[in-house]
């Protein structure tokens with residue numbers, strides 16, 4: 001079945017359109033809504049966005065592909081993003097990444113076979129004073145160590161998201 | 166001499182939740198809006214000029230002067246765009262306002278808009294800050310409900326809407342014209358300047374772009390007066406500002422200091438000195454794009470001019486501290502890969518040069534490099550700077566040039582040694 005926005009998402013897009021003087025400016029916010037609805041931006045999803053905003057598909061694709069946070073393939077339920085930039089590196093982020101790799105058995109950019117975890121190394125997350133920093137989905141986990149990140153993964157694998165995902 | 170700290174902007178030790186509108190108002194919040202409204206646009210601008218705030222986003226342009234560039238008589242709408250893209254490695258100050266004091270930013274938006282007759286403000290927030298966007302959105306909604314935003318701001322008859330706009334993962338969108346492209350729904354590729362955004366900005370209209378901290382300082386300026394704020398800092402570089410210290414110090418974090426505090430004292434007193442009391446090896450004073458400094462250089466006043474005279478730049482005030490035991494090639498490797506990853510690809514020297522530099526540095530670290538690679542590295546860096554549309558090209562070159570200038574022997578040792586000669590681990594830090 002062809003993709004469609006839920007009524008709630010559609011209303012949200014309508015509200016987004018009101019904030020800007022033209023439809024193109026609503027594109028990035030609408031791509032966020034689409035990614036939330038469908039998990040990632042398949043070609044079909046980008047076409048849906050183009051139709052909804054009445055924009056040429058080429059414009060949607062050129063913007064969507066420029067930004068790293070728009071997923072061009074599915075990601076795991078938990079998107080584990082370890083900051084590798086300088087302040088985190090100085091405080092031991094390589095050990096954090098190594099611990100995640102070993103625990104999950106995947107390299108950066110890969111997803112576990114059960115679809116639960118995607119590991120990624122990312123650039124500065126602007127929380128350098130509490131390095132090393134790991135972001136999982138929306139939440140920041142600061143002052144990480146090899147031990148604490150493994151405990152975090154264990155907790156998430158057990159389905160416990162009480163301390164934030 | 167102990168370093169003087171303040172809590173005008175950084176209110177984290179107050180034990181209060183300023184995200185709560187009632188708490189924010191009880192502490193005097195939104196009173197400056199009424200004061201500003203009575204003063205009128207011209208007087209607000211003069212007060213900001215008197216405060217001598219240099220933009221807190223990195224370039225240090227005087228805020229009052231920039232406000233003066235926004236045309237008064239125009240039949241086009243004007244926009245305020247707050248730069249909350251905070252992506253410069255080592256920088257984490259705007260995060261504080263977005264996470265913990267969002268009404269400060271909104272109050273700053275209202276006063277700034279009143280000064281320049283602006284009725285729509287966008288806060289462009291980096292996409293990773295999802296929780297921060299939720300926090301600011303809630304603050305905007307609360308302010309709306311309380312009649313602080315909308316058609317009749319606090320009963321003054323002034324109309325203002327403030328919206329957040331989420332980025333989607335691109336450091337280059339912190340550059341103000343790339344940010345405007347991104348706001349307009351396009352790939353974040355910087356525009357040629359001039360025209361400057363104050364004249365042709367968002368949607369082809371006059372647009373003021375300021376950093377979060379710049380705008381969040383405005384209510385303090387209006388409440389206490391521009392001259393008063395100016396005196397927290399120095400001549401032509403006024404006020405207090407947030408600096409963030411990260412890396413190998415005992416107490417990393419944010420501090421609010423008067424502009425002009427001594428950097429050595431900031432590192433050794435406020436931040437508690439170096440982990441394990443090791444000798445200091447290097448400091449990057451203002452976010453990753455600033456030239457690296459050696460310990461002899463850091464006895465400098467933290468002003469734009471002071472850090473420039475000491476051989477680097479103030480940048481965003483994000484100080485990155487490296488202790489003895491750090492491999493400077495590895496440290497530079499992190500930065501060079503970052504810039505290579507973030508180049509928007511529009512200019513050939515930047516697109517090709519940043520990747521080339523990163524590969525040479527990889528070779529040096531891995532012990533594969535030949536002697537001539539060191540010269541090539543410097544030549545590539547020298548050819549990028551100044552030959553590009555935006556300052557990312559310079560930002561990528563300066564670390565390479567300064568690391569090679571200050572730590573050439575260490576790069577040479579990698580080549581002679583056929584690998585990394587740095588023995589022993591970096592110092593260990595735990596949560597203070």
Ligand SMILES: Cc1cc2nc3c(=O)[nH]c(=O)nc-3n(C[C@H](O)[C@H](O)[C@H](O)COP(=O)(O)O)c2cc1C
Nearest residue numbers: 220221222248250251252339340341375376379556
């Ligand atoms: C590559 C690059 C990245 C930048 N990133 C940011 C940023 O994340 N936040 C910011 O406020 N300014 C950033 N700037 C500076 C902006 O272009 C602009 O000068 C600033 O937002 C103006 O605000 P201010 O005058 O209040 O400092 C960046 C500049 C460049 C060249």
Ligand code: SF4
Nearest residue numbers: 509511512515553555
């Ligand atoms: S200097 Fe680099 S980032 Fe800036 S416009 Fe040119 S290619 Fe893009």
Ligand code: FES
Nearest residue numbers: 083088124125128
């Ligand atoms: S370097 Fe990791 S959060 Fe800034």
